[in-house]
Amino acid sequence: AQSVTQPDIHITVSEGASLELRCNYSYGATPYLFWYVQSPGQGLQLLLKYFSGDTLVQGIKGFEAEFKRSQSSFNLRKPSVHWSDAAEYFCAVAGYGQNFVFGPGTRLSVLP
Amino acid sequence: DADVTQTPRNRITKTGKRIMLECSQTKGHDRMYWYRQDPGLGLQLIYYSFDVKDINKGEISDGYSVSRQAQAKFSLSLESAIPNQTALYFCATSAKNYNEQFFGPGTRLTVL
Numbered sequence: 001a002q003s004v005t006q007p008d009i010h011i012t013v014s015e016g017a018s019l020e021l022r023c024n025y026s027y028g029a030t031p032y033l034f035w036y037v038q039s040p041g042q043g044l045q046l047l048l049k050y051f052s053g054d055t056l057v058q059g060i061k062g063f064e065a066e067f068k069r070s071q072s073s074f075n076l077r078k079p080s081v082h083w084s085d086a087a088e089y090f091c092a093v094a095g096y097g098q099n100f101v102f103g104p105g106t107r108l109s110v111l112p
Numbered sequence: 113d114a115d116v117t118q119t120p121r122n123r124i125t126k127t128g129k130r131i132m133l134e135c136s137q138t139k140g141h142d143r144m145y146w147y148r149q150d151p152g153l154g155l156q157l158i159y160y161s162f163d164v165k166d167i168n169k170g171e172i173s174d175g176y177s178v179s180r181q182a183q184a185k186f187s188l189s190l191e192s193a194i195p196n197q198t199a200l201y202f203c204a205t206s207a208k209n210y211n212e213q214f215f216g217p218g219t220r221l222t223v224l
Contacts, residue, residue, distance in 0.1 A: 009152070032211050043116075043202060043215040044155075090154060094211045099145075099170070102154035 002027040002093045004103035012109040013081050021076040021106050023065075023091030033074040034092040034100070035065055044090065050074065061085070086110045115139045116216035118203050124222045131190040133219050135203030144186040145213065146170075146178060149200040158201075161186055193223040 003026045013019055025031055032051050036044040048059025055067040065076045074091060091103040116137045125131055135144065142163050147155040157170030159178040167178060175197060179187045190197055200220050204213040 004154075034212070036215075043217045044204075045215075046212060049212060096211075098211075099157055099160065100155075100211070100213060102156075104152055104154045 002031070002095060002098070002101045004091050004093050004101055006089075006091055006103040006106045008106045009104070010107045010109065012111060014111045015083050016080050019076075019078045019081045019085070019108070021089050021091075021108070023074045023076065023103060024072055025074065025091070025093040026072065027093055027095060029095055032094045032096070033065075033067060034094070035059065035063070035074070035076050036090045036092065037061075038088045038090065038105075040087070047076070047089075081108075081110055083110045083112065114217070116203060116205055116214055118201075118216040118219050120219060121217065122220045124224065125193055126224050127194055129193050129223075131193050131221065133188045133201055133203075133221070135186045135188070135216055137184050137186075137203075137205045137214075137216075139205055139207075139214060140183075141205040141207045141214070142183065143206045144180065145204040145206075146176075146186070146188045147202045147204065148172060149202060149218075155202065158188065190221075190223075193221075195223045197221065198223045 005024045034049045035047040038044050047063050048057045050057045050067045088105045088107045090105045092100045094100045119134045145160045146158040156172045161180045177189045203216040206213045
């Protein structure tokens with residue numbers, strides 16, 4: 001069965017600083033990988049996804065993520081964080097025809 | 113208009129009451145899902161449906177039931193609510209043969 005860990009429960013960065021949110025997964029076959037963002041009081045919005053091909057994936061709002069099979073990781077990055085990026089971020093893994101498994105989430109706080 | 117809607121958005125009820133949460137979608141997707149979100153646990157799958165005649169239990173289905181009234185409608189019921197069912201509930205949809213899921217805004221349920 002697949003599983004997802006997000007080692008950081010809460011991260012605080014200053015506005016303008018770079019950001020990396022970690023995601024590690026366990027899955028026996030080629031995974032489909034996703035990052036979602038949940039702003040306060042909102043549903044989940046897809047930031048980006050990896051199905052195959054280029055291991056560096058570009059998403060919305062200036063985010064990118066890199067799939068590293070050897071490390072079973074799919075870390076999310078942004079070069080310069082904005083105050084509006086404060087939210088909770090969820091990594092998820094799925095297999096072909098399989099249901100999603102979500103990580104526990106990382107809460108991002110942004111200092112002015 | 114939102115593609116995935118949930119009603120009600122907030123509900124406070126008492127132990128032992130029957131509660132129904134409703135989800136509607138205009139995306140034309142076959143697959144629909146109900147998740148529960150608790151702090152620090154990410155999203156856990158309650159039930160999912162691949163079409164009107166196909167209902168499946170997720171990882172935490174005890175105490176819940178669902179009804180798929182039409183392709184566009186998927187309801188979640190708590191037959192006799194208990195306080196540990198206090199949580200944020202999300203409906204999601206996905207197209208057949210794709211895994212990307214689209215989420216509703218959530219229903220915050222409090223059971224006293």
